[in-house]
Amino acid sequence: MTEPVRLWGARFRTSPSEALMRLSRAPGNYFRLVPEDLKSSIAHARELVRSGILTQEEGGRIADALTTIGKDYATGTLAPSQADEDVHTFLERVLVERLGSLGGKLRAGRSRNDQAANDLKLHLRSAAKQIANALLALQDALIAQASEHQSTLAPGFTHLQPAQPVTFAHQLLAHAQGFSRDIERLQDWDRRSSRSPLGAAALAGSAIALNPEISALELGYDAPCENSIDAVGSRDHVAEFLFVCAMIGANLSRLAEEVFLWSSRQFRWVTLDDSYATGSSIMPQKKNADIAELTRGRASRLIGVLNAMLTALKGLPFAYNRDLSEDKWASFEAIDTLDLVLPAMAGMIATMRVNADRLKTQSTEGFTLATEVADWLARSGVPFSEAHEITGALVRYCEEKGFELSELTPSDLTTVDSRLDPDLLGHLTPEAAVSARSGYGGTAPARVSEQIARLKELVSHQREWAKA
The missing domain is CATH 1.10.275.10 (Fumarase/aspartase (N-terminal domain))
Structure with missing residues (x-):
């Protein structure tokens, strides 16, 4: 036995x-x-x-x-x-x-204290690249969809109210930009986590293992920790890792929330592939975005383990304490959660079908072209405060008549204000609205194309790091 x-x-x-x-x-x-x-x-x-x-x-x-x-x-x-x-x-x-x-x-010459700290740090450094690779697969899906819809018109929202026309690619890339920063956070975290705890022993350092700098290089670190007490007693690298995971979870949840809306019967912007949706046990007609719902729910776990780790660290005497063993539970929960949700989200985004006609129809609903009126007046020399009032009056006029801004006639314009010239009508199209937003980072198709090219280059560099 x-x-x-x-x-x-x-x-x-x-x-x-x-x-x-x-x-x-x-x-x-x-x-x-x-x-x-x-x-x-x-x-x-x-x-x-x-x-x-x-x-x-x-x-x-x-x-x-x-x-x-x-x-x-x-x-x-x-x-x-x-x-x-x-x-x-x-x-x-x-x-x-x-x-x-x-x-x-x-x-x-060693202790479970420096062993435990070192084992988890090695594991997290490897996990950070695994998470980055999974995020890059989601990035690939977002970029692929954006590349297909660089000129697809869509309504942009603020406060979940129709605001201004955008390209659907621009909306997708907004999420991709956040995920790129998440990968940058992992890279930055990895740089700060490149110090080895091995050789710190229980807390005072080892009287036998006197060359921890050699062991550190053998294990892929840059150097050993500067202070042996800090080496075994600190877990800020764990808390920071968990923060990055929680931030990824929040960003995933935000994308998931939009997928609920886009795939709803009311929006009908996208149709989810059958292989990435579920049904109802009682309502045969249902097609549910369960991946998005589960991802939104799992984000709470990622936020929860960060809170748990920070709470465990608060007020500890500064050396090793068994409280620190909570680091493994929290880390593994975060890693396992992302290991489940990231591939599912990537597959759902990659396979969804976009209803471009529906998006274009909705792109001007709710007077989303109102800002074009105000901007046109401002470029014509009207103070913007006055332009804002004139535009508001024009929107009221359309509401009373029961039509959209794009349906106005020259006589409608002059009825509201003599400064509304018929030349304005050429600017009241969603195509003109998005093309006008041609500054760096804007939604104009040409700028979106440049954004995709830059993002692809960034993703390429991030993939090199993640696969190293």
Whole structure:
């Protein structure tokens, strides 16, 4: 029978209670850190060779054994037992079973404190790129749809009220810009998280592992942490990672909310592909945007784990405390949530069909061309405060007559105000309205085309980083 291994307890007279062990034992999904713990253990074994604790031959045997353990774990021929308190005790138990007392030498010069901090940081640095890759797939879907609809007219909204005509591509790209900043946040976070905790030991640093800068480079970091207490006691990199995930969740939820509207019977802007929609158990006619709803709901989890982590960090004495073990639960919840929702959202956006005719029809409903009147008057020398009043009167006139601004005649214009010249009518089309917004970042099709080109270039650079 496998004998349990404890990394502590020699000074205790009795064994830990079952209640204590149930509380202390790591949940099963924490063992996803096995690859990171093995990687850092191999780096630590090399450090023990440099320090003289291990011979070159012993270090090689330990590294080979750890590599084999990793392969066995990956293939499912090796798994933790109920008696293994965490990933560290699991791997030390197996290493001692395979190498005898030599396996026990690996514990010299390190602590679970720096091991735990290092394992999670390695995992998050890898996860950040996985999340970025999934976000890039969503970006590809948004860019592809935008490329198809650079000139597709649509109503733009403020306060969910018709405001001004835009191109549908411009609306899609508004979401894509936010997701690009999310990836930039991940890149920026990764740069700040490039310091290794390994070598900090419990809190004071190690008297044996004296070259943490070498181990740091072996593990893909830029350097070790400057302060050993900070190395084991800080989790601001976890909180920041969770903030980026929460921001991604908020941005996804905002896109999801628009998909509800676009696909509704009232809007009918887009039709969702059957493979990315669900139905009703009682109403056969229903086609629901469940992916969007589930994504909006899961955003609350991403915000929640950030709050949980910040609350756990508040007011802790500055060194390692077991409160910090909440970092893994919060991180894994965020990673797993995004792993589910991002591919689903990308597929839904990539496969939705856009009703361009419906969008164009609605682009001028609700007097969305009113600003064109005010701008035309301003360019004609009328103070904008007066132009605003004249335009308001023109809108009232249209409401009373029951037609849109685009239906006005020259006589209608002069009836409202003598300064409304018939030349204005040429500006009261959605095409003219969007073309007039030709400044940098505007909705004019030519500017949208440039925006797509720049975004594609940015996405290309971000993909290089994410795949590195």
